[in-house]
Amino acid sequence: MTPALIIVDMIKDNVETEKHMGISQETKYILPNMICFINYFRKKGFPIVYANDSFLKNDFIFRGKMKEHAIRGTSGTQVIDIIFPKLDDIIINKLRFSAFYKTDLDQILRRLGVDTVFVVGISTMWCVFLTATDALSNDFYTIIVEDLAACHKKEAHDKFIELYKNFPLFPLFRFLTSQESMDMISKGKNAYTPG
Amino acid sequence: MTPALIIVDMIKDNVETEKHMGISQETKYILPNMICFINYFRKKGFPIVYANDSFLKNDFIFRGKMKEHAIRGTSGTQVIDIIFPKLDDIIINKLRFSAFYKTDLDQILRRLGVDTVFVVGISTMWCVFLTATDALSNDFYTIIVEDLAACHKKEAHDKFIELYKNFPLFPLFRFLTSQESMDMISKGKNAYTPG
Amino acid sequence: MTPALIIVDMIKDNVETEKHMGISQETKYILPNMICFINYFRKKGFPIVYANDSFLKNDFIFRGKMKEHAIRGTSGTQVIDIIFPKLDDIIINKLRFSAFYKTDLDQILRRLGVDTVFVVGISTMWCVFLTATDALSNDFYTIIVEDLAACHKKEAHDKFIELYKNFPLFPLFRFLTSQESMDMISKGKNAYTPG
Amino acid sequence: MTPALIIVDMIKDNVETEKHMGISQETKYILPNMICFINYFRKKGFPIVYANDSFLKNDFIFRGKMKEHAIRGTSGTQVIDIIFPKLDDIIINKLRFSAFYKTDLDQILRRLGVDTVFVVGISTMWCVFLTATDALSNDFYTIIVEDLAACHKKEAHDKFIELYKNFPLFPLFRFLTSQESMDMISKGKNAYTPG
Numbered sequence: 001m002t003p004a005l006i007i008v009d010m011i012k013d014n015v016e017t018e019k020h021m022g023i024s025q026e027t028k029y030i031l032p033n034m035i036c037f038i039n040y041f042r043k044k045g046f047p048i049v050y051a052n053d054s055f056l057k058n059d060f061i062f063r064g065k066m067k068e069h070a071i072r073g074t075s076g077t078q079v080i081d082i083i084f085p086k087l088d089d090i091i092i093n094k095l096r097f098s099a100f101y102k103t104d105l106d107q108i109l110r111r112l113g114v115d116t117v118f119v120v121g122i123s124t125m126w127c128v129f130l131t132a133t134d135a136l137s138n139d140f141y142t143i144i145v146e147d148l149a150a151c152h153k154k155e156a157h158d159k160f161i162e163l164y165k166n167f168p169l170f171p172l173f174r175f176l177t178s179q180e181s182m183d184m185i186s187k188g189k190n191a192y193t194p195g
Numbered sequence: 196m197t198p199a200l201i202i203v204d205m206i207k208d209n210v211e212t213e214k215h216m217g218i219s220q221e222t223k224y225i226l227p228n229m230i231c232f233i234n235y236f237r238k239k240g241f242p243i244v245y246a247n248d249s250f251l252k253n254d255f256i257f258r259g260k261m262k263e264h265a266i267r268g269t270s271g272t273q274v275i276d277i278i279f280p281k282l283d284d285i286i287i288n289k290l291r292f293s294a295f296y297k298t299d300l301d302q303i304l305r306r307l308g309v310d311t312v313f314v315v316g317i318s319t320m321w322c323v324f325l326t327a328t329d330a331l332s333n334d335f336y337t338i339i340v341e342d343l344a345a346c347h348k349k350e351a352h353d354k355f356i357e358l359y360k361n362f363p364l365f366p367l368f369r370f371l372t373s374q375e376s377m378d379m380i381s382k383g384k385n386a387y388t389p390g
Numbered sequence: 391m392t393p394a395l396i397i398v399d400m401i402k403d404n405v406e407t408e409k410h411m412g413i414s415q416e417t418k419y420i421l422p423n424m425i426c427f428i429n430y431f432r433k434k435g436f437p438i439v440y441a442n443d444s445f446l447k448n449d450f451i452f453r454g455k456m457k458e459h460a461i462r463g464t465s466g467t468q469v470i471d472i473i474f475p476k477l478d479d480i481i482i483n484k485l486r487f488s489a490f491y492k493t494d495l496d497q498i499l500r501r502l503g504v505d506t507v508f509v510v511g512i513s514t515m516w517c518v519f520l521t522a523t524d525a526l527s528n529d530f531y532t533i534i535v536e537d538l539a540a541c542h543k544k545e546a547h548d549k550f551i552e553l554y555k556n557f558p559l560f561p562l563f564r565f566l567t568s569q570e571s572m573d574m575i576s577k578g579k580n581a582y583t584p585g
Numbered sequence: 586m587t588p589a590l591i592i593v594d595m596i597k598d599n600v601e602t603e604k605h606m607g608i609s610q611e612t613k614y615i616l617p618n619m620i621c622f623i624n625y626f627r628k629k630g631f632p633i634v635y636a637n638d639s640f641l642k643n644d645f646i647f648r649g650k651m652k653e654h655a656i657r658g659t660s661g662t663q664v665i666d667i668i669f670p671k672l673d674d675i676i677i678n679k680l681r682f683s684a685f686y687k688t689d690l691d692q693i694l695r696r697l698g699v700d701t702v703f704v705v706g707i708s709t710m711w712c713v714f715l716t717a718t719d720a721l722s723n724d725f726y727t728i729i730v731e732d733l734a735a736c737h738k739k740e741a742h743d744k745f746i747e748l749y750k751n752f753p754l755f756p757l758f759r760f761l762t763s764q765e766s767m768d769m770i771s772k773g774k775n776a777y778t779p780g
Contacts, residue, residue, distance in 0.1 A: 056696050060334040066363035073672070087658070095689040096332040104680040104687035107529070111641050125358065126328075133325055137291040139255040139497070156358060163320065163354055168261035251501050268477070282463070290494040297494035299485040302724070306446050334692070450724040456753035486722040515748065516718075523715055527681040529645040549748055553710065553741060558651035 004047040008121030013076030019069035026150040051099030100134035116141040120148035199242040203316030208271030214264035221345040246294030295329035311336040315343035394437040398511030403466030409459035416540040441489030490524035506531040510538035589632040593706030598661030604654035611735040636684030685719035705733035
C-alpha cells in the first residue's frame with residue numbers, strides 16, 4: 001500500500017474566522033490528533049496534500065447565503081500556522097469543493113504510485129466527502145478519517161457518518177479512526193483487504 | 196431561467212433487478228410523479244438528460260461488496276421502458292457517480308443556455324447528490340427534487356435531506372418538491388431569487 | 391508493452407462526403423493498410439478505440455467556415471462500414487478534436503493496463519495530432535502511424551510530419567510506419583526503448 | 586468582445602537557460618513587442634493569464650530526450666523578470682502543454698466574461714498551439730499572435746503558421762499580428778466578424 005494524506009480546507013479564513021459556516025470551534029477539537037496524524041505521514045515519507053479553497057472574486061458560489069471568503073491570492077487561503085506545509089508537500093488550490101475538481105491531483109498521485117487516500121479536514125459533509133468520492137471515482141481506495149474531520153456541529157458530523165457507514169462501496173470507501181488508519185498503514189495492508 | 200432535467204440511473208439493472216443496493220422497491224414509489232415531471236419538461240421543450248451508470252468489466256468499484264452491474268454495452272444500462280428517452284433527449288453514459296465526471300455534459304448544457312439544473316433519480320445519497328454537487332461546481336443553480344429521488348430505504352433518504360437542507364449554499368443548492376419545482380419554473384424565477 | 395489503437399474520425403460524414411475539409415479522397419489511400427493494422431490488433435487481442443466526431447446542433451465550431459457535419463445522433467457519425475467496430479471495441483463520441491477531451495478514455499485505457507497508444511485516422515494535423523498530444527499528456531507512450539493518417543492534401547500531411555519529427559519529446563511521442571509499429575509491438579518493446 | 590491574453594511558458598528555465606529546446610535566443614526576438622502587447626492589455630484592464638510549465642520530479646515527459654526543467658516549486662518556473670506578473674494577473678501552473686489541461690482556467694475565463702483568447706509565448710508548435718486548440722475546444726474565439734510566438738528556429742515557426750493558416754476553423758481559430766490584434770480589439774469586433 002502507498003497511502004497519501006489529503007488535508008482539506010484547513011486554511012485561515014475557515015479555521016480562524018467565522019466566515020465559513022461557523023466551523024472554527026469544531027475544527028479546534030480535531031486539531032491535536034490531526035497534528036499527530038500528519039507527523040506520522042511525514043515520518044513515514046508518504047505524500048501529504050494540502051487542498052485549499054481558492055475562490056474567485058464575485059464567484060458564483062457567493063450568490064447564495066455563503067459569505068465571501070477564501071479568495072484566491074489572499075492570506076485567508078493559507079494553511080493555518082500550526083500545520084503549515086513543508087517544502088515537499090503538495091499544495092492544491094481548488095476552485096470548488098473537491099480537491100480533484102479541475103486540478104491535476106489525480107495525475108500527481110498516480111505518478112507517486114499512490115493507491116490509497118486518507119482524507120481529513122473540513123467540512124465532513126461537503127469538501128471532505130466530495131474530495132473522498134472523487135478520489136474513489138479516480139480508482140483510489142479511500143478512507144475518511146472520522147476523528148479528523150469536522151462539521152459546523154458535532155451532531156451533523158455524527159449523523160453523516162452514521163448515514164454513509166454501511167454501503168456497498170465498502171471497503172473501497174470507508175471510515176476509520178486515525179488510530180485504525182495508522183494500524184492499517186503499518187500492517188501494509190490495502191483498504192480492500194478483508195479481515 | 197432555462198432549466199434542464201437530469202434523470203440519474205433509472206436503468207434496468209438498477210430498477211428492475213436487486214443488483215444495485217436493493218433499491219428497486221423504493222424506486223417504484225417515485226416513478227409516477229417522475230413520469231409527470233418528465234412530461235412537464237417535455238411539453239415545455241426544456242432539455243432532458245438521462246445519465247446512466249456505464250461501468251467497465253472488472254471495474255475498480257466492483258472490488259468491494261458491490262455486485263457487478265450496469266456494464267457498458269449491456270442491456271442492463273438501458274433506461275427503463277416507461278420513461279424511455281425520446282430522439283432529442285441527451286444520453287450520458289457515466290463511468291462513475293456524477294453525470295459530469297469525465298463527460299461533456301457541462302459544455303452541452305451551456306451550449307443550450309441552461310442555467311438551472313433539476314436532479315432526480317437514484318440514489319439520493321450517491322449519484323443524485325454527486326451529480327447535483329458537480330452541477331453546482333459548474334455554476335448551475337441546482338435543485339434536488341426530493342420526492343423524485345430515492346435511496347435503498349426511505350428513512351435514509353429522509354435523514355439525508357434533513358442533514359443537507361439548511362446550508363449556506365442555499366439557495367444555489369436546494370431541495371424542492373416536484374410541485375414546488377414546477378411552480379418555480381412556471382414563474383420563470385431563477386433558484387436564487389429571494390422570495 | 392500493452393498497446394491500444396485509437397482510430398480517429400473514420401466516420402461516414404467525414405469519409406463518404408465532402409463536408410469535412412474535402413478529405414474523402416486522401417482517406418481512401420490510407421484505408422487498405424489501416425484495415426490490415428486493425429486486423430493485427432484484433433488478432434492480438436489488444437484494445438481498439440473508435441473516437442468519432444459527435445458535434446452539437448448549432449455547435450460553436452460551426453460559427454466559422456466549417457460546414458455542419460457529424461451531428462450527434464445522426465448516421466453521419468457512424469464509423470464507415472468497411473472498418474465497422476466489433477462488440478468489444480471501445481466507442482468514444484467526442485465533442486471536440488481530441489479523443490480525450492471531456493471523455494473517460496484515459497481511465498478506460500488505464501483500467502486495461504495500456505501503456506502505449508497508436509493513433510491513426512483523420513486529419514493528421516488536427517484530430518489525430520490533438521488526440522496524440524493528449525495521450526502523451528496522460529502519460530501514454532504515443533505513436534502517430536504516419537501511413538495511416540491523412541490530411542486534406544498529401545503535401546500538408548508530409549510537411550506536418552517533417553515539422554514535428556525531430557523533437558525533444560522523442561521517443562515518448564513519435565512517428566512510425568504501420569510496418570515499424572507492428573515490428574515494435576511484436577518485439578514487445580515499449581516506445582521508449584532505445585535501439 | 587471581452588479578450589484575455591494567455592502568455593505561455595515565458596519562465597526562467599525556458600527563456601534564460603538552454604534546457605528547453607534551445608529556444609532562448611528566438612524568445613528574445615519576440616520580447617519587445619510582447620512587452621508592448623501586455624501593456625496594451627494592462628491599460629485596457631483585460632485579464633492577463635500567465636500559464637507556466639510546472640512539471641513533476643521524475644515526470645513521465647522526461648523519459649525521452651527532453652532534459653529535466655521547470656520542476657514545480659523551483660525558481661525556474663517563475664516568469665522572467667521583465668514581464669513579471671502583477672497582483673491581479675492570473676497564474677496557472679500547468680502540468681502539461683496546454684494551459685487548460687487539468688486546470689480551472691476555462692471556468693475562470695467564463696466567470697470574467699471572456700469570449701476571445703489571444704495566445705502568445707513559446708513554443709509555437711507545442712504549448713502555444715495546444716493551449717490555443719484547447720481554448721477553441723472550450724468555445725473561445727482564439728487567436729495565436731504570430732509575431733509574439735517563437736519556436737526553437739524561426740524557420741519552423743514560419744512553416745507551422747504556413748501549414749495551419751488556411752483551415753475551415755477560420756476565423757474561430759486564426760493567426761494575427763500583434764498590430765492586427767490590437768486593431769481588432771480597439772474596434773470591439775469579435776474574431777468571427779467577417780470583414
